[in-house]
Amino acid sequence: MMTLTDDQRMLHDTVRPFMADEGAIKSQLRHWRDTGCGDGFGHGLWKQFGELGLTGILIPEAQGGAGLGAVEAGVVLEEIGRNLTPSPFLTTAVAAVRAMQGSAQAERWFPGIVAGETIAALAIDEGKHHDPTRIATEARRSGNGFVLNGGKQFVVHGASADVILVAARTAGSSGETRGLTLFAVERCASGLEIDNVALADSSKAARLRLDEVEVDADAVVGEVDGGWTPISRGLNAGRAGAAAELVGVAVGASEMTFEYLKQRKQFGRLIGEFQALQHRAAHLYGEIEIARAAALKAAQLLDAGDPRAELFVSVAKAKAARTSALAVQEGVQMHGGIGMTDEHDIGLYMKREAVLSELFGSPRYHAARVAELSGY
Amino acid sequence: MADLEVFRAETRAWLEANCPAEMRTPMRSEKDACWGGRHFEYASPAQKQWLDVMASRGWTVPDWPREYGGGGLSPAETKILKEEMAALGCRPPLTSFGISMLGPALLKYGNEEQKKRFLTEIARGEIRWCQGYSEPGAGSDLAGLQTKAEDKGDHFLVNGQKVWTSYADQADWIFCLVRTSTESKHGGISFLLFDMESPGVSTKPILLISGNSPFCETFFDDVKVPKNQLVGDENKGWDVAKYLLGHEREMISGIGLGGEREALGKAVGPIEDPLLRAEIAAFDVDALAFAAMSERFIDQLKAGEAHPAMPSIMKYAGTELNKRRHELIMAAGGSDTLEWDSERSKGGKSARDWLRTKANSIEGGTSEVQLGIVAKHILRLPGA
Numbered sequence: 001m002m003t004l005t006d007d008q009r010m011l012h013d014t015v016r017p018f019m020a021d022e023g024a025i026k027s028q029l030r031h032w033r034d035t036g037c038g039d040g041f042g043h044g045l046w047k048q049f050g051e052l053g054l055t056g057i058l059i060p061e062a063q064g065g066a067g068l069g070a071v072e073a074g075v076v077l078e079e080i081g082r083n084l085t086p087s088p089f090l091t092t093a094v095a096a097v098r099a100m101q102g103s104a105q106a107e108r109w110f111p112g113i114v115a116g117e118t119i120a121a122l123a124i125d126e127g128k129h130h131d132p133t134r135i136a137t138e139a140r141r142s143g144n145g146f147v148l149n150g151g152k153q154f155v156v157h158g159a160s161a162d163v164i165l166v167a168a169r170t171a172g173s174s175g176e177t178r179g180l181t182l183f184a185v186e187r188c189a190s191g192l193e194i195d196n197v198a199l200a201d202s203s204k205a206a207r208l209r210l211d212e213v214e215v216d217a218d219a220v221v222g223e224v225d226g227g228w229t230p231i232s233r234g235l236n237a238g239r240a241g242a243a244a245e246l247v248g249v250a251v252g253a254s255e256m257t258f259e260y261l262k263q264r265k266q267f268g269r270l271i272g273e274f275q276a277l278q279h280r281a282a283h284l285y286g287e288i289e290i291a292r293a294a295a296l297k298a299a300q301l302l303d304a305g306d307p308r309a310e311l312f313v314s315v316a317k318a319k320a321a322r323t324s325a326l327a328v329q330e331g332v333q334m335h336g337g338i339g340m341t342d343e344h345d346i347g348l349y350m351k352r353e354a355v356l357s358e359l360f361g362s363p364r365y366h367a368a369r370v371a372e373l374s375g376y
Numbered sequence: 377m378a379d380l381e382v383f384r385a386e387t388r389a390w391l392e393a394n395c396p397a398e399m400r401t402p403m404r405s406e407k408d409a410c411w412g413g414r415h416f417e418y419a420s421p422a423q424k425q426w427l428d429v430m431a432s433r434g435w436t437v438p439d440w441p442r443e444y445g446g447g448g449l450s451p452a453e454t455k456i457l458k459e460e461m462a463a464l465g466c467r468p469p470l471t472s473f474g475i476s477m478l479g480p481a482l483l484k485y486g487n488e489e490q491k492k493r494f495l496t497e498i499a500r501g502e503i504r505w506c507q508g509y510s511e512p513g514a515g516s517d518l519a520g521l522q523t524k525a526e527d528k529g530d531h532f533l534v535n536g537q538k539v540w541t542s543y544a545d546q547a548d549w550i551f552c553l554v555r556t557s558t559e560s561k562h563g564g565i566s567f568l569l570f571d572m573e574s575p576g577v578s579t580k581p582i583l584l585i586s587g588n589s590p591f592c593e594t595f596f597d598d599v600k601v602p603k604n605q606l607v608g609d610e611n612k613g614w615d616v617a618k619y620l621l622g623h624e625r626e627m628i629s630g631i632g633l634g635g636e637r638e639a640l641g642k643a644v645g646p647i648e649d650p651l652l653r654a655e656i657a658a659f660d661v662d663a664l665a666f667a668a669m670s671e672r673f674i675d676q677l678k679a680g681e682a683h684p685a686m687p688s689i690m691k692y693a694g695t696e697l698n699k700r701r702h703e704l705i706m707a708a709g710g711s712d713t714l715e716w717d718s719e720r721s722k723g724g725k726s727a728r729d730w731l732r733t734k735a736n737s738i739e740g741g742t743s744e745v746q747l748g749i750v751a752k753h754i755l756r757l758p759g760a
Contacts, residue, residue, distance in 0.1 A: 002671050003672070003679050258755060261755060270757060273757060278748065282747040282750035285689070286692060289683075289686070290669040290693060293672040294665035294668045311664070367660075370639075371653060374642050376646075376653070
């Protein structure tokens, strides 16, 4: 069934007012941006996420979490997107947790994540475009462990993270999925240089330099040379989650815009009375419903362990990004001049959309994946 | 749950035993559809046999009540039947406007006598229906229709003209919107059913750009319609019409999937042009997302939580997607797909199908009409 269950609805009914209140643009996004916070999000709110059981949403009950799935994470992320709430939920509670699940590293980091204290980041990209097979960062065996050398970028919350999951090559060559290994590297590791970069949406992502970074053998998440399994598991969870958040961004931007169409008067009429704007608003509304269906489908297939999950994750990420882009572009345009001001919130949606669209693969990357997975 | 699994096993066994092998092959074209009716020429004995055996079980309309010729199945059982039919590759036993459009409206608005008579005939495929909605002067502004029905005591006397009547030349009966009052635009419309063999009814096919003639002009010249063939109250036909249009839009929106779930990029064969491949991949993203939406919409309908704008959204998105699909098929096929009557091109199938899809966003309410309806729902402007 592609409607929410009673439990999922209850979660929604809890999270929606919480995020609108505690995670509001004024008290979170603008506050941390305008005070020049190095994390770009509030640790207090992350702690509150923990108290609500959200940080451990995907962590098994046996390890202190809620033991829920991608659909529930999506319910939370849609509200995060709607309020532009800055938090490490997507990177830590969704992508990193899924990557680490079942490994020895999970035992170590999950308790802190459940408590809303620990931040984890995923370090995959090495160029300006996402391509998780093109990894040149190298890990060579040394004594009982490994030594890592290379560079990473677009590591969201990398400078705030207690642990960074670094994809490195232990065999094979760039472009191959085999021969990759995922390492849990602590932030204070010697030889790890972190350049904390503010992005357009005021979130923080790091560029990493790894220069002879030594890690123990037990820093390996999953199997040596078998890193593709945890990497793709984490990425697919992250992509499905980003799709849900993008839907939320589209919803937030469109709600604001539709409200404006009903208030703003020009030529003696509400601008929402003009058919040129009505049809564009209606088209956008329909696209958002379709994107939401795609995101829900992807999450359900992931939770069911369905072989089509991979395909629908890419469909959802691509569709949600395109739809969200439409929502924010129409949003700014329909707001007119006021939409270009920093004072108005609609522009903040445009900036968030741009970052989420690129994160874990652009819509073009995912359309190409859809073609490949469909056999053409 | 166990009961449903028993139902599934029994259904599968029954379908295996009763669906003729020929009816388990994919339909090659629209011509393979079984429309039923008085004058229908069955493509083969198997097609007739499949219709009869399904109708006798009420499975041409599995979710309709048994007393009206349906199967009386629950939504869950209906879904299982559809899944099992799909798994065995069974063709639909009957395609009809009676099932997809008139039936749901009669179930809601018909009186007991009408339901017993007409629904049973529809379920058995005995009567083929056509839809008398649009007129030369009433297209998008459907409620502006002028076909007149005068009250003559025991009957209505109908005069006027309909247009875009699908398969009127092959239909047995028509469900028709007529004007019974000029005092109010929407409040002067009534919903009538009548026999196309009634004296005074004539039809004329309209040749389309596709070279085919699925639509007709239909003329009424002093047609007598018994009073008991009025559905709902006199002058309240617009409610019936709108309800039926919702079902029609759902039906048309389904064609966005093109009937199959295979990716377009796979269906059109090797694509050498990287720009075309990119366009087709973008299309497949939209098509798969729309497939998810269709599934969600059906579940929302069942749960009674579909937004009132959803049928229009589905109709708009589905038809625009279908037009895009055929544009891309033409692009991928190049000059091969421009051939109009060669055997190689199966009589210009690609080109004719492509042209036919251009009507998708016009029939059943244009895309612009749908967007207007959606805007009304989402903006809720004062006075709108």
